[in-house]
Amino acid sequence: MLGVTRGSESHLREFLRVKHDTTLPRFDVLAALYRRRDGVTMSELSRMLLVSNGNATAVVDRLEKDGLVRRTQSEQDRRTVFVALTPEGLAQFEGLAADHERAVDRLFGGLSEADLDALTEILKRMGK
Template identity: 80%
Template sequence: MTASDPQAHDPLSKRRLKLWIRLLGVTRQAEGSLREFLRLRHETTLPRFDVMAALYRRRDGVTMSELSRMLLVSNGNATTVVDRLEKDGLVRRTQSETDRRTVFVALTPEGLASFETLATGHEAEVNQLFASLTESDLDTLTDIFKRMGSPK
């Protein structure tokens, strides 16, 4: 290491890198388990679940652009998932009365009921995935992640 190397001045650099790799591993493992759970138990996908969860939080509906921003995906990706959900009768699209280019999307009553079933199963699966964590562990991790997510 040279004097201009930032790691030379930070003895925790390697440990932080290892933590990042471990965090990615835990996230990927949990996400993989959830994908498999949704596929096998509910015959659905994680992207469908995510779209329905976003629409569940915004019951009055959102524009397709808002939905894409909420999910951090492209408009095309959101549209593909919404197309399938609409075909299955779980969401409905409504054109704006003031701007014909704007389309709102919302869960149908069937979509609401379906999501509530999915959400109950999803919560139980996440609970099982992290069952080895104590209340103290959860408090500590929550505090750490909040600090990490705070602006510097």
């Protein structure tokens, strides 16, 4: 199982690098912000991605420099910073996500719907 996971992730990392000149961590941050359109705090983002605050900050710094995300300070607590997609970030992610989905479909295209359902059920049971 670990070999399949690593192989799939490696393939997707290379796909993002070659076809989109981006990285998997950047994709993951954009995807998290896409799911939470109103924005999240940097601490929430770190928890969503299961990474340290420092790792999330480094990725957000680059995305902000590229105009894909914006940071705003909380009016209630100056220590709290919210991050959200910009309109450009939203548009770029939607195109990237569609391509990413096609790449994932190609990776798992040899599996039937029944195979995927069985695999999903097994993984859910293992996760309990």
